[in-house]
Amino acid sequence: MLESEANPTTLSKSTGLPRKRFYRARAHSNPLSDSHFPVPLSPRHVDYSLHYPQFFPSSDQMGNPKRIQFADVGCGFGGLLISLSTLYPETLMIGMELRDKVTEYVKERICALRGTNPGQYQNVSVVRTNSMKFIPNYFEKGQLTKMFFLFPDPHFKEKNHRRRVISPHLLDEYAYVLEIGGVIYTITDVEELGEWMKSCLENHPLFETLTEEELEADPVVKLLSTATEEGQKVARNGGQTFRAVYRRIQPSV
Amino acid sequence: MEDALNEGENNKELEVAPALIAVHPTQDSVAVAVGSDLRVFDLREGCGVHLTDDSVEPFHKNSIRAIRYGANGKYFVSAGDDKLVKIWSTNNWRCISSVCSEKRVSTVAISKDGLYVCFADKFGVVWVVDLHGIDGSEAPVNKKAAPLLAHYCSIITSLEFSPDGRFILSADRDFKIRVTVFPENPLDGAHEIQSFCLGHSEFVSCLAFICTVDYPQGFLLSGSGDSTVRLWEIDSGSLLHTCEVGHKAGHLGSNGSKEDCSAVIDLCTIPDHNIVAVATQSLQGIMILSCDLSSQSLNIAKVVSTGAENYIPTSFACSCSGELLWMITGVSKFRGSDYNSLARVRVLSGFNTSNANSAEQKVIVLGDNEVPGAEKLLHKLQGSVSVKEDVFVAAAEAVKTAMCNLLIKKQYSAERREFRKRTRNDKKTKQ
Numbered sequence: 001m002l003e004s005e006a007n008p009t010t011l012s013k014s015t016g017l018p019r020k021r022f023y024r025a026r027a028h029s030n031p032l033s034d035s036h037f038p039v040p041l042s043p044r045h046v047d048y049s050l051h052y053p054q055f056f057p058s059s060d061q062m063g064n065p066k067r068i069q070f071a072d073v074g075c076g077f078g079g080l081l082i083s084l085s086t087l088y089p090e091t092l093m094i095g096m097e098l099r100d101k102v103t104e105y106v107k108e109r110i111c112a113l114r115g116t117n118p119g120q121y122q123n124v125s126v127v128r129t130n131s132m133k134f135i136p137n138y139f140e141k142g143q144l145t146k147m148f149f150l151f152p153d154p155h156f157k158e159k160n161h162r163r164r165v166i167s168p169h170l171l172d173e174y175a176y177v178l179e180i181g182g183v184i185y186t187i188t189d190v191e192e193l194g195e196w197m198k199s200c201l202e203n204h205p206l207f208e209t210l211t212e213e214e215l216e217a218d219p220v221v222k223l224l225s226t227a228t229e230e231g232q233k234v235a236r237n238g239g240q241t242f243r244a245v246y247r248r249i250q251p252s253v
Numbered sequence: 254m255e256d257a258l259n260e261g262e263n264n265k266e267l268e269v270a271p272a273l274i275a276v277h278p279t280q281d282s283v284a285v286a287v288g289s290d291l292r293v294f295d296l297r298e299g300c301g302v303h304l305t306d307d308s309v310e311p312f313h314k315n316s317i318r319a320i321r322y323g324a325n326g327k328y329f330v331s332a333g334d335d336k337l338v339k340i341w342s343t344n345n346w347r348c349i350s351s352v353c354s355e356k357r358v359s360t361v362a363i364s365k366d367g368l369y370v371c372f373a374d375k376f377g378v379v380w381v382v383d384l385h386g387i388d389g390s391e392a393p394v395n396k397k398a399a400p401l402l403a404h405y406c407s408i409i410t411s412l413e414f415s416p417d418g419r420f421i422l423s424a425d426r427d428f429k430i431r432v433t434v435f436p437e438n439p440l441d442g443a444h445e446i447q448s449f450c451l452g453h454s455e456f457v458s459c460l461a462f463i464c465t466v467d468y469p470q471g472f473l474l475s476g477s478g479d480s481t482v483r484l485w486e487i488d489s490g491s492l493l494h495t496c497e498v499g500h501k502a503g504h505l506g507s508n509g510s511k512e513d514c515s516a517v518i519d520l521c522t523i524p525d526h527n528i529v530a531v532a533t534q535s536l537q538g539i540m541i542l543s544c545d546l547s548s549q550s551l552n553i554a555k556v557v558s559t560g561a562e563n564y565i566p567t568s569f570a571c572s573c574s575g576e577l578l579w580m581i582t583g584v585s586k587f588r589g590s591d592y593n594s595l596a597r598v599r600v601l602s603g604f605n606t607s608n609a610n611s612a613e614q615k616v617i618v619l620g621d622n623e624v625p626g627a628e629k630l631l632h633k634l635q636g637s638v639s640v641k642e643d644v645f646v647a648a649a650e651a652v653k654t655a656m657c658n659l660l661i662k663k664q665y666s667a668e669r670r671e672f673r674k675r676t677r678n679d680k681k682t683k684q
Binding site: 031032034035036041042043132133134136137141162168169170171172173175176204205206251 | 376378400402403405406407427428429431433441442443444445446448449451452453454490662663665670
């Protein structure tokens with residue numbers, strides 16, 4: 001999946017990384033439309049050897065209990081994944097992106113980084129999918145320890161609120177794939193969406209907020225606003241960001 | 254194939270609804286829905302039932318898509334394309350509540366304790382209606398539905414409660430079956446997902462539980478557009494066995510030609526027997542599967558012909574005693590026929606014979622005079638006693654087309670997709 005088939009001219013001559021201007025994509029994609037990309041039938045059908053060839057040399061993954069633990073939903077150009085990859089080198093992580101050209105870019109980017117930094121970036125990968133529809137096809141119950149939703153599409157119109165990636169009903173599915181104690185990170189530069197995401201998480205019985213001390217102690221929290229392309233853009237323009245970080249808890253009986 | 258699908262897209266008139274059948278748990282009555290018409294026959298009195306509906310919008314105005322009796326037989330629910338969910342008391346067949354849905358309703362279920370009605374709409378949201386405080390004696394009560402759970406914008410094809418009432422199961426056209434804990438107070442939503450049953454490679458069309466004395470908690474059965482019936486353990490969502498029914502169906506199909514589309518239409522388990530009745534799109538008759546719960550396997554036992562040619566059931570029903578299997582074939586708003594709608598009821602008997610080996614049981618199709626209620630029942634439920642058999646081929650074809658249009662994802666060729674993309678700005682820069 002990550003073999004480089006890219007036209008050499010799309011790679012930068014100085015860094016060897018793919019150049020973004022060859023991967024222009026629309027800012028939005030309709031999550032409601034029927035999907036035409038392949039989707040694994042179940043989490044057992046996800047071929048780890050394609051995504052993490054160094055960790056899974058053969059396609060027989062029965063012997064290796066290692067599983068993806070971080071999911072960056074709507075990973076965009078993959079900035080967060082690249083930062084997390086070196087911070088947690090032994091943790092498998094995956095980016096999920098709906099726009100095909102953006103996914104292609106991230107694939108090339110990871111490929112180029114693996115080439116120029118032997119032994120590194122082997123734990124990151126990307127997949128083109130509609131995470132709002134197919135999260136349970138990729139992850140087992142309680143498999144994930146962290147989920148990221150950074151600068152999602154705000155969908156301002158009320159009739160499009162059901163397209164938002166954080167919604168009361170979708171949180172049920174995120175709670176299902178997160179282990180007890182797993183953390184969900186959200187950030188946006190749109191105040192209205194920030195409030196929406198916070199209230200969805202606050203009102204959900206399976207999530208509780210992290211304390212200020214816990215946020216302070218978590219190295220990932222700092223990356224939320226700095227690691228991604230979208231976050232850097234907001235910082236350049238001096239914009240404000242709104243963060244909501246919640247933990248998956250055992251339901252009270 | 255592509256042309257056919259596109260045609261269906263443009264021609265909304267092709268949207269026909271299959272005829273449905275439901276039987277009271279103790280076989281007090283039997284109900285049939287054809288189009289917007291709801292017909293009920295009282296089996297104890299041996300006469301047709303007159304329905305009373307004093308609500309603001311009496312009776313259904315559009316195709317009924319789901320009918321269901323509650324497990325205790327007290328209530329009956331009907332719902333469909335007119336976005337109304339009607340709850341009837343089976344005592345006096347009066348509509349005790351008419352609930353408005355925002356979207357068209359695709360399926361309904363009643364909780365095991367009979368206190369909640371759940372229905373699913375075509376946008377993937379499952380709603381719950383609280384029946385506390387309804388006794389059915391007074392005028393229709395205005396009830397509002399609360400959202401329970403949602404599949405992300407996918408048509409929910411089937412809703413089912415687990416035999417112990419702990420879980421609510423929902424199946425969708427995105428190949429998924431979701432098992433959700435049915436909470437103490439469902440009006441606050443059901444947030445805890447127990448498992449997903451994943452493995453089907455096409456839409457899931459129907460769900461049913463199989464329970465025996467040895468396995469009271471039961472196992473789940475699902476039928477799908479991928480021409481399989483699958484056996485699941487719902488606590489973990491693990492697939493126990495897959496039974497291919499398409500091959501058999503195709504083999505025995507109309508003119509021996511193998512059909513590429515033989516989706517499972519409906520399945521029905523015979524209570525306390527390890528038997529499952531299956532209807533598929535290309536099989537004329539009923540396929541009987543035997544289910545061995547100790548070895549957790551599912552096998553085709555035999556195919557029962559209804560005696561009549563061209564009979565492809567659209568819906569099954571069975572009472573708790575498992576004595577008789579009721580089935581119906583038919584469609585609403587069927588064009589090219591003299592009838593406004595078309596329905597044919599048949600009954601299978603012989604599951605309760607003492608022969609222990611289910612596969613060797615003598616299952617027979619009852620003649621029209623042997624059916625409980627005989628001609629009177631057929632007249633009430635079918636609209637007429639005799640139905641010309643030859644229109645059934647076209648009827649089955651109409652049901653199949655409607656089901657495919659609704660549930661199978663449109664396939665476009667690579668060229669056509671490229672053509673549609675040509676106007677996209679982000680693709681232009683490539684040249």
